[in-house]
Amino acid sequence: MKPFLSVLLWLNCSTLALSVLSAETKSVDVIDIDADRDARFLPYAVDVLDQRRRSFDSKPVRHPRWVYTIARRPGDSAIILAAQNSSLTVDLPAMVEILQYPGNVALREYPPWLTVTDIGTVGTANHSGRAIWFAGFRKDSAWIHICNPTTNQRDSIFIATGEDHTGDGTWQCQLYQVACFDYDHDEFAEHFFYLNPDRDLQPRALLCIELESAKIEWSTPIASIVNINRVLPCDDSTGPGVIVCSYGPGQGSEDSVFSDSYGYLIGIDRLGTIVFSRIISRYADGTALLQDSGSKSYFLLHTLPFLQAYPADDTTRLPSMISQLDARGSVLRTMVAPERIAQIWLADFDDDSEQELYATAPHGVMRIYDQDLTLLAESKSGPVNYVGQIQDWDGIGPVFFFDEGSQVGVYTRRFEKLAVCPTHAYRDVFSLDGLEHVTGFLGADADGYFVAHIKTRSLWEMMTIVYVDNQKWVLAAMSSLLVGLLAVNFYRGRITRQKKELESTHKQLAEAHEALRRAQQTIIAQEKYRQAKDIAGGFAHEIRNALFPADSALTKMRALGDLAHADPGEVEMLQASILSAVVRAIDITKQISHYAKLESDYHPESVILKQVVDEVLKANRIRIDDAGVLVQVDGESCVAVAANAKQLYSVVNNLVLNSLDALTGRTNPTIMMEWSAAQGSVCISLSDNGIGISEQDLKRVFDAFFSTKPNAGTGLGLSVVKRIVEMYGGTVAVSSTLGEGTRFEIRLQQATSA
Numbered sequence: 001m002k003p004f005l006s007v008l009l010w011l012n013c014s015t016l017a018l019s020v021l022s023a024e025t026k027s028v029d030v031i032d033i034d035a036d037r038d039a040r041f042l043p044y045a046v047d048v049l050d051q052r053r054r055s056f057d058s059k060p061v062r063h064p065r066w067v068y069t070i071a072r073r074p075g076d077s078a079i080i081l082a083a084q085n086s087s088l089t090v091d092l093p094a095m096v097e098i099l100q101y102p103g104n105v106a107l108r109e110y111p112p113w114l115t116v117t118d119i120g121t122v123g124t125a126n127h128s129g130r131a132i133w134f135a136g137f138r139k140d141s142a143w144i145h146i147c148n149p150t151t152n153q154r155d156s157i158f159i160a161t162g163e164d165h166t167g168d169g170t171w172q173c174q175l176y177q178v179a180c181f182d183y184d185h186d187e188f189a190e191h192f193f194y195l196n197p198d199r200d201l202q203p204r205a206l207l208c209i210e211l212e213s214a215k216i217e218w219s220t221p222i223a224s225i226v227n228i229n230r231v232l233p234c235d236d237s238t239g240p241g242v243i244v245c246s247y248g249p250g251q252g253s254e255d256s257v258f259s260d261s262y263g264y265l266i267g268i269d270r271l272g273t274i275v276f277s278r279i280i281s282r283y284a285d286g287t288a289l290l291q292d293s294g295s296k297s298y299f300l301l302h303t304l305p306f307l308q309a310y311p312a313d314d315t316t317r318l319p320s321m322i323s324q325l326d327a328r329g330s331v332l333r334t335m336v337a338p339e340r341i342a343q344i345w346l347a348d349f350d351d352d353s354e355q356e357l358y359a360t361a362p363h364g365v366m367r368i369y370d371q372d373l374t375l376l377a378e379s380k381s382g383p384v385n386y387v388g389q390i391q392d393w394d395g396i397g398p399v400f401f402f403d404e405g406s407q408v409g410v411y412t413r414r415f416e417k418l419a420v421c422p423t424h425a426y427r428d429v430f431s432l433d434g435l436e437h438v439t440g441f442l443g444a445d446a447d448g449y450f451v452a453h454i455k456t457r458s459l460w461e462m463m464t465i466v467y468v469d470n471q472k473w474v475l476a477a478m479s480s481l482l483v484g485l486l487a488v489n490f491y492r493g494r495i496t497r498q499k500k501e502l503e504s505t506h507k508q509l510a511e512a513h514e515a516l517r518r519a520q521q522t523i524i525a526q527e528k529y530r531q532a533k534d535i536a537g538g539f540a541h542e543i544r545n546a547l548f549p550a551d552s553a554l555t556k557m558r559a560l561g562d563l564a565h566a567d568p569g570e571v572e573m574l575q576a577s578i579l580s581a582v583v584r585a586i587d588i589t590k591q592i593s594h595y596a597k598l599e600s601d602y603h604p605e606s607v608i609l610k611q612v613v614d615e616v617l618k619a620n621r622i623r624i625d626d627a628g629v630l631v632q633v634d635g636e637s638c639v640a641v642a643a644n645a646k647q648l649y650s651v652v653n654n655l656v657l658n659s660l661d662a663l664t665g666r667t668n669p670t671i672m673m674e675w676s677a678a679q680g681s682v683c684i685s686l687s688d689n690g691i692g693i694s695e696q697d698l699k700r701v702f703d704a705f706f707s708t709k710p711n712a713g714t715g716l717g718l719s720v721v722k723r724i725v726e727m728y729g730g731t732v733a734v735s736s737t738l739g740e741g742t743r744f745e746i747r748l749q750q751a752t753s754a
Contacts, residue, residue, distance in 0.1 A: 028375050028376065028377060028378055029376060029377035029378075030377070030378065030379070030380070031366060031368075031377050031378065031379040031382075031414070031415055032379070032380075032415070033366065033379050033381065033382030033383065033411075033415045033417075034415075034416075034417055035381075035382055035383050035402075035404060035409060035417065037417050039407075039419075039420045041464070041468055041469075042417055042418060042419050042420065042457075043418055043419075043456070043457055043462065044393075044394070044410070044418045044419035044454055044455065044456060044457065045419060045455040045457060046410075046419050046420065046421040046422075046452045046453075046454065046455070047452055047453045047454075047455045048421075048422065048450050048451070048452045049101065049102060049104075049451045049452060049453060050101070050104050050449075050450065050451040051422060051448070051449070051450040051451070052448050052449060052450075053447060053448040054446065054447050054448045057087060057088055058084065058085045058086060058087055058088060059085040059087075059088060059115050059116075059117075060085075060446035060447070061083045061084065061085065061116050061117060061118065061119065061446065062117055062118040062174070062176040062445070062446055063083075063118055063119060063120065063176075063426055063444050063445070064082065064083055064084060064119075064444050064446075064448065064449045065080055065081065065082055065442050065444040065449040065451065066080065066081040066119050066120050066121065066428070066444070067079075067080055067081075067428045067429065067430045067442065068080060068081050068098060068121055068130075068132065070429060070430055070431065070432060071101075071430060071431040071432065071440070072431075072432050072434070073432070073433075073434045074433060074434060074439075076431070077100050077101065077102070077103075078100070078101045078430040078431050078440065079098060079099070079100060079101075079107070080098075080099050080100075080101055080430060080442065080451065081096065081097070081098060081099075081119050081120070081121070081132055082095075082096070082097045082098075082099050083095070083096045083097075083116045083119045083134060084116075085115055085116055091113075091115070091138055091139055092113075092115070093111045093112065093113050093114075094111070094112055094114055094115060094116040094134075094136070095109065095110075095111055096109070096110040096111075096112060096116065096119060096132075096134050097109050097110070098132075098149060101430065101440075101451060107149075108149050110134070110147060112134060112136070112145055113138060114134070114136040114137070114138050114143060114145065115136045115137055115138065115172075116134050116135070116136040117135055117136045117137070117173070117174050117175050117176055118134070118135045118136075118174075118175065118176040118177055119132065119133065119134045119135070120132070120133055120177055120180075120191075121133070122146065122191075122211045122212060123180075123188075123189045123211075123212065130148075131146050131147060131148040131149075131153075131211070131212075132146070132147055132148075132149065133145065133146045133147075133191075133211055134147075135159075135175040135176065135177070135193065136175060137171070137172065137173050137175065139171075140161050140162055140163070140164075140170075140171040141158065141159070141160070141161045141162075142158075142159035142160050142161075142162070142173050142175045142195055143156055143157065143158060143159060144156070144157040144159060144175070144193070144209070144211075145157075146211055146214055155214040156214075157209065157211075157214050157216065159175060159193070159195060159207065159216075160195055160203050160205065160219075162197050162200055162202060162203060163200070163202060164200060165197075165199065165200045165201045165202065166199050166200055171197065171200050172197065172198065172200060173195060173196060173197040173198065173200070174194075174195075174196045174197075174198065175193055175194075175195050175196075176193065176194060176196075176228070177191055177192065177193055177228075178192050178193065178194050178206075178226055178227065178228050178229065178230060178231050179191075179192040179228075179229065179230075179231040179232070179242075180192065181233055183233040183234070183240050183241070183242055183270075184240040184270050185240060188210055188212050188213075189210075190208050190209065190210055190217065191208075191209050191210075191211050192206065192207065192208055192209075192231045192242070193206075193207045193209060194206055194207075194222075194225070194226045194227075195207065196225060198251070199251060201251065201252065201253040202253065203221060204221065204222060204223050204225075204253055204255070204260075205219050205220060205221050205222060206219070206220050206222050206226055206231070206244065206268075207219045207220075208242075208272065217270075217272070218268075218270075218271060218272025219272065220268055220272045220273075220274065221255040221256070221257070221258070222244070222246060222255070222257075222258050222264075222266065223253040223254050223255045223258040223259060223260045224246035224247065224248050224258045224259065224260050224262060224263060224264050225246055225247055225248070225249055225260065226244060226245075226246045227246075227247070230244060230245040230246065230287075230288070230289050231243075231244050232244075232289060232290075232291045232298065233291075234267075234327045234328070235296055235327055239269065239270075240269075240270050241267060241268055241269040241270055241275065242267075242268050243265070243266070243267055243268075243289065243298065243325075243327075243329055244264075244265070244266040244267075244268060244289075245263070245264075245265055245266075245280070245287050245288065245289035245300065246258075246263050246264045246266065246287070247263040247281060247285070247286065247287045248260050248261045248262045248263050248281065248282065248283045248284070248285075249283070249284075250283035250284060257274065257277060258277070259310075261282065261283045262279050262280075262281065262282055262283070262304075262310070263279070263280050263281035263282070263285065263287040263302070264277050264278065264279060264280060265277070265278045265280050265289075265300060265302070265306065265325075265329060266278075267328070267329050276329055278306040278307065278308065278329075279304050279306070279307040279308070279309075279310065279311075280300065280302035280303070280304050280306060280307075281302050281303045281304055282303065282304065282311075285302075285303045285318075286301060286320075286341070286342060286343070287300070287301055287302055288300070288301040288343065288344050289301075290344060290345065290346050290357075292346060292355050292371070293355075294353075294354055294355060296326075296327060297324055297325060297326055297327075297332065297371075298324070298325040298326075298327075298329075299322060299323070299324055299325075299344060299346070299357055300322065300323045300324075300325055301320060301321075301322055301341055301343075301344050301359075302320075302321055302323065303318045303319070303320055303321065304318065305321070305334070306323075306331065319336055319337055319338075319339070319340065320336075320337040320339070320340050320341035321334055321335065321336050321337060322334070322335050322337065322341070322344065322357065322359065322369070322373060323335075324371075324373065333372070333373055334373075335369070335373040337359070339361050339365070340361060340362055341359045341360065341361060342360050342361060342362045342385070343359070343360050343385070343386045344357060344358065344359045344360075345357075345358050345386055345389070345400075346358070347389065347398055347400070347413055348398070348413065349368050349376065349377070349413055349414075350376070354370075354371060355371075356368050356369060356370055356371075356376060357369040357370075357371075357373070358386070360382075360383075360385075360386060363381075364379075364381045364382050364383065365378065365379060365380065365381065365382070366378065366379040366382050366415070367379075379415070382402075382415065383402030383403070383404055383409055383411070385402060385403035386400065386401070386402055386403075387401045387402065387403050387408060387425045387427075388400075388401045388425065388426070388427045389401065389427075390427060390429060390438055390441060391438075392436060392437050392438050393410070393418065393437075393438055393454065394433075394437050394438060394439065394454050394456065395433075395435065395437040396412065396418075397412070397413065398412075398413055399411060399412060399413075399418060400412075400413070400415075401421075401427060403423060403425075404420075405423075406423065407420045407421070407422070407423060408420065408421050408422065408423050408424075408443070419454070421443065421450070421452060422443060422450045422452075424443035424444055424445045424447065424448060424449055424450060425443065425444075425445040426443060426444045426445055427441055427442065427443050428441065428442055428444075429441050430442055430451070431453070438454065439453060439454050440452065440453045440454065441454070486519065489515065489516070489519060490589075502554065502578060502582075503554065505582070506554060554578065556574055557571070557574050598647070598720065598723050598724060598727065599727065601644065601646065601647060602644065602647075602727055602728075603644045604642050604643065604644060604728060605642075605643070605644060605645065605751075606640045606641075606642065606751035606752055607640060607641055607642075607643050607644070607645045607648050607751070608637070608638070608639070608640050609635065609639050609640065609641055609648075609675055609682065609684065610633075610635060610636075610637045610639070611645075612645060612648050612649050612652055613633060613635075613652055613673060615649060616649060616652045616653045616656055617631060617633075617656070619653070620653070620656055620657070620660070623660060624660070627660060627663060627664070627669060628669060629660065629663055629669040629670065629671055630668070630669065630670045630671070631670075631671045631673070632670065632671070632672045632673070633673045633674075634672075634673070634674045634675075635673070635674055635675035635676065636675075636676075636677070639675060639676075639677050639682055639750070640750065640751045640752060641682050641728075641748040641749065641750060641751055642728060642729070642748065642749040642750070642751040643724075643728045643730075643748055643751075644728070647724045647727075648724070650720060650721075650724060651720075651721050651724050651725060651746070652686075654717040654718065654720060654721050655686045655721060655744055656671065656686070657717065658717060658718065659671050659686065659688040659690060659742070661690075662688055662690025662691050662692070662741075662742060663688055663689070663690045666689065666690055666691070668689070669688070669689065669690070670688065670689050671686065671687075671688050672685075672686070672687045672688070673685070673686050677750050680749065680750050681747050681748065681749055681750055682747070682748050682749075682750050683745065683746075683747050684745070684746040684747075684748070685743060685744065685745045685746075686743070686744045687741060687742065687743035687744070688741050688742055689740065689741040690741055690742060691738070691739065692736045692737050692738040692739050692740055692741055692742055693734075693736040693738065693742055694738050695738075698734065698736055701718050701734055702718050702719055702721075702722040702732075702734075703719065704716060704719040706719075721744075721746075725746055725748065728748060728749070729748075729749055730746060730747050730748040730749065731746070731747045732744065732745070732746045732747075733745045
């Protein structure tokens with residue numbers, strides 16, 4: 001148990017060091033990943049040209065499609081390799097084709113007598129005329145066939161012979177390419193293949209092959225599985241080699257050095273000799289190896305701390321770790337992750353020309369670290385399974401692909417979602433736009449493939465996206481515009497007192513009335529503007545009532561004929577009636593104007609309530625004394641509310657005038673005003689012993705233009721009270737008993753003393 005206790009002690013020390021480091025770091029950005037955004041409203045669409053799921057009656061191919069040549073300008077054709085096995089039965093011919101896109105036209109066909117497991121092109125350059133290869137097995141042997149479509153020259157490379165360990169009478173394998181690069185600086189790319197016979201177990205090996213010369217440079221047995229992109233160059237021209245990361249599937253395969261119950265970090269020189277090997281994970285624990293081209297260092301995802309012997313305790317679940325290594329595999333620094341990590345990859349997150357490390361947890365949390373493994377940003381949730389990236393998506397830079405279950409989401413480095421595409425892992429570019437921007441790509445894995453173009457959504461589609469994303473602001477702007485137009489309409493009428501213009505004024509008012517009637521019909525059709533409808537209707541009603549006497553007087557004056565011969569007293573009486581009606585109409589217009597501009601006077605400030613009450617009582621003192629009304633005031637003089645002094649005066653004044661009207665003719669008329677502050681709010685009450693309000697009318701007292709005094713007022717007083725109080729975040733309520741009196745209660749936010 002001592003070695004394993006050392007591991008735990010090492011992990012605890014690493015965690016403590018990480019905590020101290022984190023305490024000195026800058027604040028961490030929070031990433032918002034909108035994975036659930038509707039695909040219809042994304043800025044790009046993926047137009048699938050060709051797609052197929054693997055038929056389960058045939059053996060899978062690791063990459064059933066592979067780009068041979070790229071279409072580098074619009075109008076050019078792309079050449080793509082295709083492979084398919086004929087059935088589940090082994091030792092039958094497969095079909096390898098060279099296809100032209102668009103059109104999916106077959107240019108060449110190769111029917112190798114081989115169960116194909118992978119295909120690709122020779123070398124790393126992208127040009128026509130280069131050779132192609134297809135790997136697979138026949139009977140008990142693994143092979144790689146090489147064919148040049150231009151010269152028709154063909155070569156075959158024998159890889160290995162296996163033995164049946166499953167008892168089904170056949171030996172089957174996966175032979176697939178895991179990397180391709182010139183690691184020994186001889187100007188020829190080496191192809192690295194991994195031979196994996198699955199449950200037949202043996203032999204498992206990593207091979208370095210120079211396909212141009214059809215030569216196996218070395219073959220190293222590695223029982224622990226090596227996956228794609230887990231072989232990287234050491235970038236050392238004096239002692240070239242590769243560094244390899246493997247993982248353990250736990251199938252029971254072993255060789256003299258490795259067991260597939262563990263994952264390893266392995267160094268191999270140019271002769272295929274193992275320079276070092278360290279145990280980095282146990283069965284089913286994820287591993288990954290990345291190379292940062294800028295710093296020439298590596299980042300390793302692992303769960304065991306570089307052991308040279310198998311751990312004694314093989315059951316305790318250990319946390320994920322990320323270590324930075326140099327070119328010889330030496331550890332520069334290690335970070336113990338706060339939770340299990342599913343995947344890691346490198347990309348430039350903050351446009352500083354340096355690559356940052358991205359890491360995802362199994363439940364979807366994304367974290368981003370700098371080169372020193374300091375946390376820069378993290379998300380709360382998001383896509384779980386990273387499946388690759390493309391470097392220049394339609395000119396906007398690198399994009400990431402995340403498996404979202406039924407589809408794959410395409411995201412920018414800052415995780416803005418761009419598009420969705422089918423769910424296949426390997427992705428390669430097959431068409432550009434002349435500026436080296438990607439316009440077409442393919443996805444392919446053992447489950448199938450798709451070939452697709454990138455389609456930018458039209459201006460109309462983008463306008464729809466903007467509207468959907470900002471719908472409430474657009475509607476608010478339209479509402480404000482409509483209310484503004486209606487407010488302008490209130491100021492159209494101009495009334496004069498000159499007799500010469502009375503008939504012209506009558507005509508203008510009739511036109512204004514018709515315009516208001518049309519506005520009423522429009523407002524009724526727009527239910528959201530019910531309050532504006534009430535204002536317009538009430539305005540028209542009051543104006544019509546106010547001008548009715550003027551209309552009658554004008555009719556009588558026309559009936560008199562020549563006014564010079566009419567009774568002067570009667571003419572003077574008719575003129576006085578007309579002038580009185582016009583004055584009332586003007587007064588109503590001013591009240592409506594004040595009512596419509598309440599919001600424009602909104603200016604919150606700290607107002608001493610007692611000062612406002614004193615001003616109102618002083619202004620109405622003559623009427624109060626003449627009516628013999630007793631006014632009682634009870635409240636602290638220092639209480640302040642968050643309102644506007646001018647508008648709060650209007651609230652108190654309207655309530656006092658309303659009470660004075662209700663107290664006319666009452667015995668012992670009394671008005672009681674009280675206020676008190678508690679828990680951040682101020683309660684103001686005004687009660688009287690007036691005539692009261694009926695239950696039926698009580699429901700409408702705050703409606704605009706509703707009045708129980710048919711011969712006085714416009715019915716706007718209490719509506720003004722309600723609007724002002726609610727403008728400042730308050731509430732107003734009323735209770736009344738007919739014949740006994742009425743009580744109004746207002747609540748406003750408390751403010752500090754002015």
